[in-house]
Amino acid sequence: MLTPVIDEDGAPFWEYAARGELRVQSCADCGELRFPPRPCCPHCRSFASAWRLMSGRGRIWSYVLPHPPLLPEYAAQAPYNAVLVELVDAPRIRLVGNVVAAPGAPLNSVDPGRLRIGAPVRVAFTEVDGLAVPRWLLERG
Numbered sequence: 001m002l003t004p005v006i007d008e009d010g011a012p013f014w015e016y017a018a019r020g021e022l023r024v025q026s027c028a029d030c031g032e033l034r035f036p037p038r039p040c041c042p043h044c045r046s047f048a049s050a051w052r053l054m055s056g057r058g059r060i061w062s063y064v065l066p067h068p069p070l071l072p073e074y075a076a077q078a079p080y081n082a083v084l085v086e087l088v089d090a091p092r093i094r095l096v097g098n099v100v101a102a103p104g105a106p107l108n109s110v111d112p113g114r115l116r117i118g119a120p121v122r123v124a125f126t127e128v129d130g131l132a133v134p135r136w137l138l139e140r141g
């Protein structure tokens with residue numbers, strides 16, 4: 001599997017993820033949330049930041065079902081999904097991920113026919129090569 005490359009700005013995201021917390025960087029001056037993490041607030045240009053705890057709930061904003069050609073490790077798991085999740089707590093923040101049937105389940109564990117734009121999801125962290133990676137579970141209803 002490809003694992004995320006952790007840079008200085010994004011390191012806190014992964015440290016919180018390792019504790020099972022989904023946090024998004026926010027500006028310590030104006031309070032605006034931003035993602036992906038970066039040093040400067042695009043709204044007020046402040047360099048002061050904090051990490052705000054999210055509920056972990058979201059909605060599928062969009063998704064794709066990648067088709068070949070795929071990298072070999074992904075080809076073995078096709079058909080799988082790649083989703084953009086809009087966070088309920090921060091509707092302008094969208095995270096890329098995968099919907100799976102259960103924490104730790106493979107990428108192809110959800111029938112693509114069950115995916116719908118707008119479907120409610122919640123985060124579940126899965127360990128991939130020693131890193132806690134956020135994945136998404138479909139909520140009922």
Ligand SMILES: [Zn+2]
Nearest residue numbers: 027030041044
């Ligand atoms: Zn700001």
